[in-house]
Amino acid sequence: MRRESSTSFHLILRAQQNKVERGTSISVVIPTLDEAKDIVSLLATLAPVRAVGGEILVVDGDSPDGTAGLAAPYADQVLSAPRGRAVQMNAGAAAARGDLLVFLHADTRAPIDTLLRLPDLLARSGRSWGRFDVRIEGRHPLLPLVAWSMNQRSRLTGIATGDQTIFVDRALFEQVGGYPEIALMEDIALSRRLKRHSPPLRVRDRVVTSGRRWESKGVLRTILLMWRLRLAYALGVHPDRLSHVYGYRSRPD
Template sequence: MNTQPTHPRESTEAFNEAMRTQSIISVIIPTLNEAKGIVSLLATLAPVRKAGGEILIVDGASPDGTADIAAPHADRVLSAPRGRAAQMNAGAAAARGDLLVFLHADTRAPIETLLRLPDLLARSGRSWGRFDVRIEGRHPLFTLIAWSMSQRSRLTGIATGDQTLFVARELFERVGGYPEIALMEDIALSRRLKRDGPPLCVRDRVVTSGRRWESTGVVRTLLLMWSLRLAYALGVHPDRLSRIYGHRSRLD
């Protein structure tokens, strides 16, 4: 038996080669009351399944039948306690892939780029990342907001759920997954992942719905998000932030 310790560079190179040649992609989608749009979303992800990846729906007890509607179009449909962090952790625990992609139900990913993520990570030498984003809608501020989200993420190394985080399973498990908090779980996870290195910032864009912004007012939502992130940075508990945001134990 070879008892020589493995050099860190050799471990990194082995990981990168495995990501390039052997990686299985698991797309994990937390849902709550997404019956109207879930079939069209899953149709866009059919190439992932065809390429040997898998799609997991993790439902938070939707009363509108989301789970039953999604079942014929996904590899697995799971139930979990309501809340994005808990749902995404449940999906990660059940996934068989070594690359985990966390996709919101109101977001569409560029499929060709999604399928290339293992190679992109291997070439970059990184273990996690996110996409640039475009907000779907007619409001003239959406382009500027999306651009600023992407640029801020490049500068800070922090990603939001709207940007579709992806991470090697080994790293996700090593950092303990998503902190199961009421809000800002994506920010908290990014902070954990940054300890391993910066994210791969993919310039191809995911397209996320602007419905949340339009329903409460774009400027009002923008100011609210800024204030919540500042409060979180200053140490305000996520439960309190969630009440301010108006979640009350529901997903957007």
């Protein structure tokens, strides 16, 4: 605990020292649904973003567990939006003030030092969007293979998933129309739009995402389900139909 606090302190101090040198502000957009258990710890890790002049926006999908209230002291804005990641992330982007939008899932932790350097990394690469490599946290021995496959597939195709924490220049995000507001595959659809402008910047430093989705439903079963959904989407099946297979929870009336 002391070690984590010390690390966070030094990152905040470094961010404050470099604040004047950074010309591009960062807006981290976090869509949430029933994340009361972990939202405070996630936002605490992002304190250096605020120290450097960036902002944190939590966009809640009407969580009944009090996520929004818990997030309020640790975020610059806590918004409410109709349930659905695409809708929530678009709402956050519309309210954001930063030049660089970072879309972070609530069950994912980003390497903060690298996150703070994203404007510089993009400027040097000449690209306007990108994603991180990912590691999946969990006990199942297949999870490292799942993460490796995700990273390799993304490198070969230029398509990113939300688990890899997509980041994009605001002007380009607005130019392509933001996330398509579909129930599933919004990350794939956005990547396709962005890829027309340039390949993504691949940041090798890994974000760490929770393996709870795989472990709760069974790792092999979830792998097969995701392959099935991706194939169906590639063949033209509408995401609204696929969402019922996935078990997507729509907003209650």
